[in-house]
Amino acid sequence: MQKVNIDEKLQLFSDYWNPRIVGELNGQQVKLAKFKGEFVWHHHDHEDEMFLVVKGSFKMEFRDHTVDLHEGEFLIVPRGVEHRPVAPEEVSVMLFEPASTLNTGNQRDSERTREVLDRL
Amino acid sequence: MQKVNIDEKLQLFSDYWNPRIVGELNGQQVKLAKFKGEFVWHHHDHEDEMFLVVKGSFKMEFRDHTVDLHEGEFLIVPRGVEHRPVAPEEVSVMLFEPASTLNTGNQRDSERTREVLDRL
Numbered sequence: 001m002q003k004v005n006i007d008e009k010l011q012l013f014s015d016y017w018n019p020r021i022v023g024e025l026n027g028q029q030v031k032l033a034k035f036k037g038e039f040v041w042h043h044h045d046h047e048d049e050m051f052l053v054v055k056g057s058f059k060m061e062f063r064d065h066t067v068d069l070h071e072g073e074f075l076i077v078p079r080g081v082e083h084r085p086v087a088p089e090e091v092s093v094m095l096f097e098p099a100s101t102l103n104t105g106n107q108r109d110s111e112r113t114r115e116v117l118d119r120l
Numbered sequence: 121m122q123k124v125n126i127d128e129k130l131q132l133f134s135d136y137w138n139p140r141i142v143g144e145l146n147g148q149q150v151k152l153a154k155f156k157g158e159f160v161w162h163h164h165d166h167e168d169e170m171f172l173v174v175k176g177s178f179k180m181e182f183r184d185h186t187v188d189l190h191e192g193e194f195l196i197v198p199r200g201v202e203h204r205p206v207a208p209e210e211v212s213v214m215l216f217e218p219a220s221t222l223n224t225g226n227q228r229d230s231e232r233t234r235e236v237l238d239r240l
Contacts, residue, residue, distance in 0.1 A: 004193060025169070025170055
């Protein structure tokens with residue numbers, strides 16, 4: 001049982017769109033990721049996803065609106081809802097989601113798909 | 121689908137040891153709480169609990185050691201492990217745990233027990 005310092009973990013990687021696992025509980029995983037640029041449009045059939053901004057800001061695009069997210073804010077995207085994160089500048093995000101969650105959801109063969117995530 | 125600003129939610133209450141629900145996903149709840157003083161020793165039979173320090177610091181006591189937690193750090197307490205949060209000064213904490221979780225765990229009749237939590 002070790003505590004996790006979020007800033008220390010964020011210093012261990014610099015690539016974008018490649019979440020790292022930093023905690024597990026109740027079948028869920030806590031992940032840290034850095035975003036920059038545009039992700040792919042996708043949805044998750046069976047998983048709700050939480051995005052908590054640790055540093056910076058980004059936009060979560062939906063088909064009919066966009067939510068601006070800043071440091072200290074979070075958004076829960078329900079299963080089935082198409083979304084696309086867009087980060088004009090680098091942003092660090094904490095994710096909470098089921099261990100089964102694939103980063104690109106239904107877009108299983110995207111160049112952004114990460115089948116296996118590192119644990120930090 | 122509304123984003124949540126953590127600081128804004130924290131300004132809506134001031135009492136200690138009374139978590140508020142600020143999000144739900146995948147059968148889990150996201151809660152915000154303020155701690156000050158000593159909580160009761162307890163464990164949860166079926167739930168792992170995550171404590172993320174939003175502002176301030178506190179100590180998580182276990183029977184054989186103590187973990188100091190500061191802003192930007194989190195700790196996952198596995199089910200079955202006795203623990204007691206102690207906060208010499210006020211601290212604001214985000215909790216992530218199953219919706220079934222009772223704040224005082226096996227100590228169901230503590231004066232600190234909150235059977236029903238408000239949603240903010």
